Amino acid sequence: MLLLILFVGILSIAPLARLGYAALIPDGGFDAARILRTLAGGRVIDATLNTIWISVSATALATVIGTAAALLAGLTDMRARTLWVFGFVLPLMIPPQVTALAWLQAFSPASPLLGPLGLSLTPGTRHPLYSAGGIVFLLGLYNAPLVFLSVRASLYRLPAPLIEAARSAGARPLPVTRDIVLPLIRGGIFAGAALAFVSSIGNFGIQAMLGIPARVPTLITLIYRQMNSYGPSALNDMALLALLLAGLTVMGMAVTAWLGKRGDQRVDNSSRPPRLSLGAWRAPVTLLAWGYLALCLILPLTALLGSALVRGYGQPLNAETITFQNFANALFRHEGIRDAFLTSLWLTLAAVAVLIPVSVALGYVLSWRRGWLARGLMLASELAYALPGIIIGVAMILFFLRPLPLIGTGLYGTVWVILAAYLSNFLALTLRPILGGYAQIDRVLDEAAQLTGASLFARLRDIALPGLAPSVMASAVLVFMTAINEIQVSVLLVTSRAQTIGPMIIFLEEAGSSTLAAAVGCLMVALVLILMLASLIFGRRLPPGVLPWRD
Amino acid sequence: ETTLTLYTSQPPEQAQSTVDAFQAAYPDIKVEWTRNGTSALMNVIRAEIEAGQVQADVLLVADDINLGELKAGGHLMAYPDAPVENYDPATYDADMTYFGTKALTTGIAYNPDIAEPVERWADLLTEENRGQIAMPSPLYSGAALIHLHALTNAPDIGWAFFEGLNDLDIVPEGGNGPATKAVASGMAKYAILVDANALNAKADGSPIDFIAPSDGVSFITEPVAIMSTTDNADAAKQFVDFLLSEDGQKLVTEQGYLPIMPGIEGPEGFPKLSDMKLLGYDVQEAVKNDAEMREKFSETFGQ
Amino acid sequence: MSAIDIACLDKSFGQTQVLHQVALSIGSGEFVSVLGPSGCGKTTLLRCIAGFERIDSGRISVDGHLVSSPDHHLPPEQRGIGVVFQNYALWPHMTVAQNVAYGLKIAGMPRREREARTAHALDLVELGGFAGRRPADLSGGQRQRVALARCLAMESRIVLLDEPLANLDVHLRGALEAEFANFHARSGATMFYITHDQAEALALADRVAVMDHGCIVQFDRPDALFRQPATETVAGFIGEGRVIEAEHIQPIGNGHASASLLGQSVRLRCAPDQRGQRSGKISFHPGDLELLAEDAAPGFDAHVTRATYRGAYLRAELMAGPSGSVPLSLNVAAPASLTPGQRVRVGLRDGWVIPVPAARAQF
Amino acid sequence: MSAIDIACLDKSFGQTQVLHQVALSIGSGEFVSVLGPSGCGKTTLLRCIAGFERIDSGRISVDGHLVSSPDHHLPPEQRGIGVVFQNYALWPHMTVAQNVAYGLKIAGMPRREREARTAHALDLVELGGFAGRRPADLSGGQRQRVALARCLAMESRIVLLDEPLANLDVHLRGALEAEFANFHARSGATMFYITHDQAEALALADRVAVMDHGCIVQFDRPDALFRQPATETVAGFIGEGRVIEAEHIQPIGNGHASASLLGQSVRLRCAPDQRGQRSGKISFHPGDLELLAEDAAPGFDAHVTRATYRGAYLRAELMAGPSGSVPLSLNVAAPASLTPGQRVRVGLRDGWVIPVPAARAQF
């Protein structure tokens, strides 16, 4: 318990407090007028309203798509589910800017896709994605896998007899889904929704690429703009806006948490998970599901691949221009890329390795012990996740710059700061699905272990962790996918000694090596795909339901 | 052996080659460098200043407004004996706190597959170009900000040009990267772009070319400066010396940019510095009225 | 017409075959109990009938319509069969009343009627005051009663019950047994009632199917099971029956036979077609043994190994036979007292010769 | 010294008080059964002893050490108490063997010994062949047996069992009852055994606590409960007891009393301090009634309302009394046949006058 407090305290609360201090008391004095002036500006209010409705709508969209996908993959006998789930999760790996650009190009006047079909826009008309609706649409699609992973984990714990009882009461698959399945997995759904909300509200890539041309200001774009402006108050104003954003996010998370908790979802999970037959609908549903994938995965992926295979960006891809030079460069020539990649890989694995046990323990306290202290810890972790990554970066600098009291040297400038920032930023990401998992476990399992004299630690390891395995795996996948090509947090923290791959890709872009950057992106996607396939082979011994893409 | 900490916005490859060349010239100085975008670096430095623990000894960043601001805050050290004999005084600070190392001009890029070259800035403002011009935003990009300052300063261009762009539904966005992509991919016909971006892409085979308009280009100088808090002032000065030396300037050419020491050849395919009309601006003034300028820009483009 | 017709049903889970060639024909309106040891496949059979499991071979028809065969499978919701699950399967997110009302709601019953029906079903199981609680706040027995009410409220034509009374106390059990009997009489529904409690099975059912290792070993009226078990398994399973070896079994006509048991000659009931056998199994119940005076004849000497108090009577476990190795059980009326080690003499009032399957019968 | 000592225990869930002033003192090595209707608070009492629930008032001591009071609470893992849960609480992610072995592993037992102990416990519950299965692949009764094996393997000094045999068939039940008795005798452990099956309670326990509505109504030896129930509730709960009204109860010394029952004079057992009463409740069991000849005296006329087959005997439900409204139950030996509506005459062999609590006793 003490360790937990320390962990969350050091990694979430302290840097945040330091940031709050910078925001509210810039020069040693609390200046209410300044705060009011900054926050009450017409643009900030506009941006706040836009932010709220855009992220709420995007969350709704992501939740609907993600839940539907999870039901399809987890509950029905749709064909080729494993492959489909691969495809559904993979877009998380493609940077949002790439996705946004791919969609923009697909529907632009010069579209290689719609052009031949005669559907492309006439030049001069405004691009339909350059609108608030467009932002909602892309954010929704982009975040659906977050919801999917969380819901999928919940579905595995749903015992078949509950569904069978409803069917023997005469309920067809749709009412069963509506009345029994959805209420029982609501913990997972709203945990996923919370993640989607946070991810939408803080997604700079899509909001900037579509929002600025559409003249739809949002808080995150405002924050970045503030970040690029000069003047002594820039940092403080930015911190203030970031606190506002964090406030909104926490509100959103609180609402989803409240919605997700209502109703008893504890189930006896010593029976097998259910499966509903689609019957005659099997073929059309399968077709629809694959159609969706084609749009959401193939579109950005081909765009990425198309860029990676030519030397200069924008060259048409044909027999003459095709080259594997970029891949060769990425793999063999640039040592920096390889180093950055390895650093990212171990940072990500370390973050997963630390966060999972911490979340399981924290989840235990939150679910089965309760108390204000636990709630406080949770709030802090969510705040940390809610803040835009770049702000966390600033907070980390502010906090870790001075030599640490006990160690003597500062962590600043080393990979450890990045690790600390990851731990702080992603705690909520692992905590959410795991809390969803706890909601479905009957406490009596823990009690039975308590009787054997097992210590809290042993129980967490032997009873809670395996029981939560699907949620834990979902959490791990989420963190892995998010951290491996993470940009915003580490971009301020990388140095020549500590490089990560996400900023590396950005730097390549900035230096005009878009095609090389695309090649690196492709390699990352390929790597994740390989890891997923490997997990299928090595995961055979895992209990069913642990891997989201395996039944 | 002294260790010098360098914060630079050069792309990683080039930063490495700069550091390597310097270390070869001064073997007893070791350089630890951090590479990042200019605005990210400025945020890091601001945070470091806020925390009272500035790590950097030397800065090598894209534009001088940022340095002007640091100078105004008293964070830069003057180096009166810097070897600037051969340089145009417009390229370095009169108070000897920062020194330009190269020239990056902002002109017009176009996609030769779908657009014709133009002569002057105003030629962009035609109805056929509605929504077809990509432009980095001064709110995000340093070069674009200086471009804004320089063009609005030029009497025969001024705000009218930007208002004209707005009338054509042009929305400035992001930095030079997206603008390059927009032209290269054919999503836009023209872009207001830094020379190196366009010309390097062209060299890679992208369908893009660069024009230096006859009524002038804005430019940034990638200045180098020494932090006032440095403990390694001597080594830092040697670093500045190196960049301003003939070897340093030749390195610039190798890296694909225009050197500013007169007499040093630029890379192939680049317009000569002397052939272009350079639009300057007053840095002190710019630092002062920067907020106002951004405000006016935001209003003009309704952002 | 048969309400449920099962022919040649096989069902395996992976490698383990759980049901072997099950065949049953249950008349419309009949009350059938299924009795068998734990793990013998009762629940699996029920799940096949309800449509939760696909079958490997054979066929199941309901009301004359084929519902399950290896390549035809009517989904459960279209079979119109009510089920009470062994582990209750209550929906944790619904209140007790909502659990009971759900099926009615799905069937489109108007609210007023639905509420009345729900309230009535809850009253039947004495849970009227618990309508607003959630399953998690109920005791084990209360949960079981909710599951029961949920099924009763549906008033299906065919009801399958999986050990519906296992967690209830004797009183409630008695009351609900009576309620089942009533419900059955009133509604004429076909009932398929799984239990491991033979008293319950015998008391309620028109016919009882005894299962063992996935096979139906006897399907007959309760008294036939009790008095004329078809196999050793059935004999051992019903009424605490005891099976021991007898010799020189000789039919003496009129459904009786003489035999030699533990060296004594006894008179037993037997099947009409019983043939003479050198040796065979006979079965009897504790109530068929009586305590005799010290040296009454015919009788067997035995010694008491354990005596337990059962309220109305004392149950004594005995060892009899020449070498004291044949175990017997005996019920002695209450005031008596027996202590382990004590020697007693017992007599056999009645017994039954377990028939040898035709193929194996020989002298 | 008492193994478990409970004094003045109160426990509420929100508004509902579930336990009222429960007091129990269980000797070391004693086998105590807790018997009571569904929802009376048995499981809650068990959970308080095991340490899963904090108590509102009172105190619980184990082996002389205070473990629970409103402001002191020893966590369950430090109490060294074994529990078999009503809903099994098997760990779904572990195999059967792992479930059983987990506690031993935690206790640091070496692998060899642990495996032997696990195998032995599984053999006891006849699940030797299922060691590698997961709970999800077991039948209901098999799961219960795993829970049992898990507890047996721990060999705790104090074992609490919550309806451990509810889902098992008679045979296995008999076998496990014997196993409990053995285990108890062998280990000398203190057993606290919740059940709703009074036969089980009476057969196994040294003493039985009868609960009702959260109170302990009687805590006594089995035969005392059966023959001398302290309250109507107990009388009704044990041995299918029947409680009816009698008049003119008059002690006649030597623990007996005379009374007038349905107009007939009868002789009953009573408490030594029984006083004369104008009216009172008396109790008896079905076995205390006998079928008499047509007009034997003394006897009561009655008519049969329901007759069910119970294997060894026929259970008849009767209505007696002047207006035919007093319900009685009667067991008739097997070959008999009674039909609803038939008139019979019955006699009372034995009965007990339920004592009136001191404060309310008056003539």
Ligand SMILES: Nc1ncnc2c1ncn2[C@@H]1O[C@H](COP(=O)(O)OP(=O)(O)OP(=O)(O)O)[C@@H](O)[C@H]1O
């Ligand atoms: N968590 C809870 N919240 C509210 N009421 C509860 C809770 N748990 C139990 N109860 C109520 O307390 C009473 C006693 O429950 P308990 O589980 O102790 O009964 P029991 O005697 O074990 O019954 P059974 O034989 O049916 O298992 C019941 O009325 C039950 O509804």
Ligand SMILES: Nc1ncnc2c1ncn2[C@@H]1O[C@H](COP(=O)(O)OP(=O)(O)OP(=O)(O)O)[C@@H](O)[C@H]1O
């Ligand atoms: N999903 C499954 N996978 C593998 N084996 C199973 C599965 N379900 C049941 N079994 C096995 O099939 C056999 C029959 O199980 P079933 O549940 O039908 O028994 P049952 O007669 O209902 O027993 P009980 O009285 O204990 O409930 C058991 O041996 C059980 O272990």
Ligand SMILES: [Mg+2]
């Ligand atoms: Mg079963």
Ligand SMILES: [Mg+2]
């Ligand atoms: Mg209970």
